[in-house]
Amino acid sequence: MQTSPQIASLFYGYLGSDGVWQAQHVGWVDASNLAGGAAAGCVLAGVGTLPAAGLMLFDIGVDAYVIVRRIFYQWVYGRGLYINELMAKKFSLLGCVGMLITVTLQSRERRKSTPGLLNQAEERSARVSLALLFGRLMMSVLFLYVGLSELHRLLFQPYTPYLPGDGHDVVWPKAVELLLAVPFTLGFKMEAVTKLLAASLVLEAFYAWSWWRMSGDPNAFSQHRRAIHYREHFMTNVATAGGLLLLVKLGGGRYTVDELVKKKD
Incomplete structure (x- = not known):
């Protein structure tokens, strides 16, 4: 929420909007991160654990995709292979x-097993x-x-x-x-x-x-x-x-x- 300028602006006074990592924020990535956070809360509360964990996996997969894409383009543009x-x-x-x-x-399978x-x-x-x-x-x-x-x-x-x-x-x-x-x-x-x-x-x-x-x-x-x-x-x-x-x-x-x-x- 803090790293998205659009979302941080909705909570002006509560979240700092200056901690932005990328100059261009991608809306669907921000939405995925918010959904992943909500899903983590569901897992913590034990509500809909399996679908919530699946949503968390999707969110982390989105982050991994963004990372791999960034690494690839840095390498293509001659900036070296950088992984931190x-x-x-x-x-x-x-x-x-x-x-x-x-x-x-x-x-679940143990409970259902015969x-x-x-x-x-x-x-x-x-x-x-x-x-x-x-x-x-x-x-x-x-x-x-x-x-x-x-x-x-x-x-x-x-x-x-x-x-x-x-x-x-x-x-x-x-x-x-x-x-x-x-x-x-x-x-x-x-x-x-x-x-x-x-x-x-x-x-x-x-x-x-x-x-x-x-x-x-x-x-x-x-x-x-x-x-x-x-x-x-x-x-x-x-x-x-x-x-x-x-x-x-x-x-x-x-x-x-x-x-x-x-x-x-």
Whole structure:
């Protein structure tokens, strides 16, 4: 709501209308974001969870499309292949909402299932495992890409484009998440690794992206814009941690190293 000049103007006095990210705002993208926010509220309240989660998935898909389109055009116009940390986090949310839908469907199917229908149970198990694999790979994009690119920037580039003390320059979360990314991607020691990743993301959110502790004039354009950016990082971190906890509940599924080890035993 704050980043859309048209919507912010409707709430003049309550929302700042100067925190606009793009010079040209796209109406249908703003509408998708508003619908996604309303859907998240429905999921939180437990009202129409499945259709609301589907709408959230559509909204995140719209964000992913906008990001990929921007990356593509920057590359086409010779500005290089630029993917930042927040872009990668958006892709991880696709996996999180995908797992939320999986949990909801699995719960419904269990309530409807009839004892003795083993073939149907096998088919459901295969579908759930594929959904879990998709979710895990989407989140792996975040941990692997951000870990490698950001650590390379912090360790080997002499200058930072950010202000002193900026959350982008905090090293330890990226190092921890990169260290855990490989076993997470492979599905090795899933429960322990997933819990550690969730804890790391929440700690990073409060340590690096606590927008309410930012110093400076909150009414300044640059500070207002920076606060919106920090808040988006914070919320995305917490949401991804929630998706990881869903993965703990569901387990890794068939397509993991843990499952292969079990079969050999």
